Amino acid sequence: AQSVTQLGSHVSVSEGALVLLRCNYSSSVPPYLFWYVQYPNQGLQLLLKYTTGATLVKGINGFEAEFKKSETSFHLTKPSAHMSDAAEYFCAVSPKWDSSASKIIFGSGTRLSIRP
Amino acid sequence: DSGVTQTPKHLITATGQRVTLRCSPRSGDLSVYWYQQSLDQGLQFLIQYYNGEERAKGNILERFSAQQFPDLHSELNLSSLELGDSALYFCASSVVGTSGSTDTQYFGPGTRLTVL
Numbered sequence: 001a002q003s004v005t006q007l008g009s010h011v012s013v014s015e016g017a018l019v020l021l022r023c024n025y026s027s028s029v030p031p032y033l034f035w036y037v038q039y040p041n042q043g044l045q046l047l048l049k050y051t052t053g054a055t056l057v058k059g060i061n062g063f064e065a066e067f068k069k070s071e072t073s074f075h076l077t078k079p080s081a082h083m084s085d086a087a088e089y090f091c092a093v094s095p096k097w098d099s100s101a102s103k104i105i106f107g108s109g110t111r112l113s114i115r116p
Numbered sequence: 117d118s119g120v121t122q123t124p125k126h127l128i129t130a131t132g133q134r135v136t137l138r139c140s141p142r143s144g145d146l147s148v149y150w151y152q153q154s155l156d157q158g159l160q161f162l163i164q165y166y167n168g169e170e171r172a173k174g175n176i177l178e179r180f181s182a183q184q185f186p187d188l189h190s191e192l193n194l195s196s197l198e199l200g201d202s203a204l205y206f207c208a209s210s211v212v213g214t215s216g217s218t219d220t221q222y223f224g225p226g227t228r229l230t231v232l
Binding site (some may be wrong): 036041043044045046049069090104105106107108109 | 120157159160161176179206208220221222224225226
């Protein structure tokens with residue numbers, strides 16, 4: 001069975017500082033990996049996803065994530081935080097070879113706060 | 117704006133009642149997904165429909181049901197409502213959503229259900 005763990009339910013960084021949100025997955029076969037962002041009172045928006053190929057994935061709003069198979073991780077980073085990055089971030093996995101491949105499993109979320 | 121619309125935005129009802137949530141997918145998307153987001157359970161996949169047929173089932177209660185109509189809009193029916201059903205219900209859509217697909221899910225703004 002697949003699972004995804006987000007380390008830290010709340011992360012606070014200063015504006016301009018590095019953002020690092022951690023995500024580890026458990027799966028017998030490397031799954032598809034996603035990061036979503038949820039702004040207050042809004043639905044989820046896809047930041048980036050990893051399927052195959054290059055392990056460093058660039059997404060929207062300056063975010064990127066690196067798939068590390070040996071560490072079963074898919075951490076999300078941004079070199080310089082902006083006030084507008086304050087939101088809830090969800091890491092998610094989806095099985096590749098399954099009849100219900102679209103069944104995505106979300107992590108518990110990490111709330112990112114930005115200090116002025 | 118993701119292109120996915122959900123109505124109503126807010127719904128307040130009493131225990132034991134039945135409600136219907138509606139979702140219109142993005143133009144051209146064949147798959148519709150329903151999710152429940154609550155404080156204690158996090159974000160959970162409920163069910164997926166693809167071109168009118170049920171494709172995948174997640175943690176959906178027997179009191180809940182869904183369908184997708186020929187025009188591809190979907191409805192989620194929640195009956196015999198309990199206090200614990202209070203949550204944010206999201207609909208998402210994607211182009212295909214079949215096994216092995218990597219198409220992106222686009223989320224609607226959600227319906228906030230409050231059961232009193």
